[in-house]
Amino acid sequence: KQEVTQIPAALSVPEGENLVLxxxxxxxxxxxxxxxxxxxxxxxxSLLLIxxxxxxxxxxxxxxxxxxxxxxxxxxxxxxxxxxxxTYLCAVFGYGGATNKLIFGTGTLLAVQP
Amino acid sequence: xxxxxxxxSRVICKxxxxxxxxxxxxxxxxxxxxxxxxxxxxxxxxxxxxxxxSKATYEQGVEKDKFLINxxxxxxxxxxxxxxxxxxxxxYICSARxxxxxxxxxxxxxxTVT
Numbered sequence: 037k038q039e040v041t042q043i044p045a046a047l048s049v050p051e052g053e054n055l056v057l058x059x060x061x062x063x064x065x066x067x068x069x070x071x072x073x074x075x076x077x078x079x080x081x082s083l084l085l086i087x088x089x090x091x092x093x094x095x096x097x098x099x100x101x102x103x104x105x106x107x108x109x110x111x112x113x114x115x116x117x118x119x120x121x122x123t124y125l126c127a128v129f130g131y132g133g134a135t136n137k138l139i140f141g142t143g144t145l146l147a148v149q150p
Numbered sequence: 151x152x153x154x155x156x157x158x159s160r161v162i163c164k165x166x167x168x169x170x171x172x173x174x175x176x177x178x179x180x181x182x183x184x185x186x187x188x189x190x191x192x193x194x195x196x197x198x199x200x201x202x203x204s205k206a207t208y209e210q211g212v213e214k215d216k217f218l219i220n221x222x223x224x225x226x227x228x229x230x231x232x233x234x235x236x237x238x239x240x241x242y243i244c245s246a247r248x249x250x251x252x253x254x255x256x257x258x259x260x261x262t263v264t
Binding site: 067068070072077078079080081082085125129137138139140141142143 | 156184192193194196199241243245251252253254255256257258260
């Protein structure tokens with residue numbers, strides 16, 4: 037059974053700092069991995085999607101890496117801003133049989149202090 | 151990007167009544183839609199997978215007679231919470247998957263049962 041864990045559960049940093057969020061998954065048989073952002077009381081915004089054959093994806097100040105063999109992904113946020121404050125979720129999409137669905141991690145609550 | 155809408159965004163109902171939540175893919179056809187439930191400060195829990203024209207597949211522990219799912223067209227899925235009770239109060243989020251296996255999420259529906 038696929039399990040997705042995110043560390044840390046919460047993180048508070050001063051504005052301008054670079055930071056890394058971690059995501060680990062137990063089953064490396066994945067189709068892709070996505071990073072999402074969720075603001076309080078809102079739905080999910082997709083940030084980056086990495087296919088299983090890719091090592092990383094970049095969008096603006098965000099860079100996500102994927103090491104499928106070790107079951108790990110990181111989301112790097114450069115020059116953090118107060119507007120980056122939100123909960124960040126990673127999710128893996130498995131393939132085959134009953135695993136063709138997104139499994140979400142536990143989330144990291146990020147607070148960027150001005 | 152692809153847009154998924156949910157209606158209503160908030161609903162308050164009395165205990166024992168039923169409430170229907172709609173999920174629509176606005177600019178793409180989705181053969182598969184998903185329904186999630188999220189409790190405060192927790193991650194998303196998949197409730198069921200809905201395929202157009204067929205019965206939904208429910209996750210273990212989710213009562214199919216209580217959470218009725220209908221996916222009558224390629225752009226619309228509905229979740230009906232029957233005989234709602236206060237413990238059903240939660241944030242319900244749907245998502246729709248395109249042919250490229252990327253999922254797009256709706257803004258969520260806050261259900262409060264009094």
